[in-house]
Amino acid sequence: MTSDLLRLTVLGSATPYASADNPCSGYLVTGAGTRVWVDAGSGTLAQLQRYVRLDGLDAIWISHLHADHSADLLTAYYAALYADIRLPAPIPLYAPAGTADRLAHFLTNTSTRSPVESAFAVHELYDGHRARVGALTLTSRAVAHGMPAFAVRVDGAGGSLVYSGDTAPCPGLTGLAEGCDVMLCEAESDRPPTDGEPVHHTPEEAGATARAAGAGRLIVTHVGHALTPSQALTRAATRFEGPVDWAAPGAVFPIG
DSSP states (O other): OOOSSEEEEEEEOBSSSOBTTBOBSEEEEEETTEEEEEEEOTTHHHHHTTTOOGGGOSEEEOSOOSHHHHTHHHHHHHHHHHSSOOOSSOEEEEEOTTHHHHHHHHHOOSSSOOOHHHHEEEEEOOTTOEEEETTEEEEEEEOBSSSSOEEEEEEETTEEEEEOOSOBSOHHHHHHTTTOSEEEEEOOOSSOOSSSOOOSOOHHHHHHHHHHHTOSOEEEEOOOTTSOHHHHHHHHTTTOOSOEEEOOTTOEEEEO
16 A cells, blocks of 8 residues: 555554454554555454555554454564565664564574574653654654553654553643644453552543643553453543544544
8 A cells, every 4th residue: 555645554452362254452653655564463464465565564563462463463474584575675663662672572482592583673661762765764762551551652644643552641641742643542350440540541631631732632452351352442532622532443533
């Protein structure tokens, strides 16, 4: 898929496991010929191939290492090195610290470490990390998920997109999303936890974060099993006056 405009394609948005018709979290962000796979939850590699092969990607960006956001890196490794893919160079992989060793630990079956770096050129994220990927600029901020986790802002190709990853409401996310055209925000929780620190948004909190950031449009994703997408949309719209959509699998959103 080639377009000069920034575009978000939903590969999947289920949590914490894929359903029969919806893979876990994964998105293809494209613009001006640049293609970035954002989160690689289980089932998303299959859907990615409807649009681009692994050797057509410019980068992969991973918010955190929970399986519903990263598990398909394992199968992507085998595809990249042991199948019909011929990479001209390892795929740039932007991910939390320790990702390469985590992958190698799972993939290594002998005394010789699996050559993860032959498939992925790993760049470890930190708060404020910025990378230029083709025509797009990716800016990452640390967020509140009880573990190393990041949100990302994608600027370029005439638009701006912010993806929350998994997080409770936090200043880092709101600041990153300031003035963005589209905010793709998780709404996993039916209600805030009664004990312990929150690690997700409710739909109302997703709407409030988008409103505080001055986002032009809100796309709700990662809706938990205690909610239906319709309920999440209705509740998010009580806090956000702009357009509100659900990240339905296969949906394509032009941005800007």
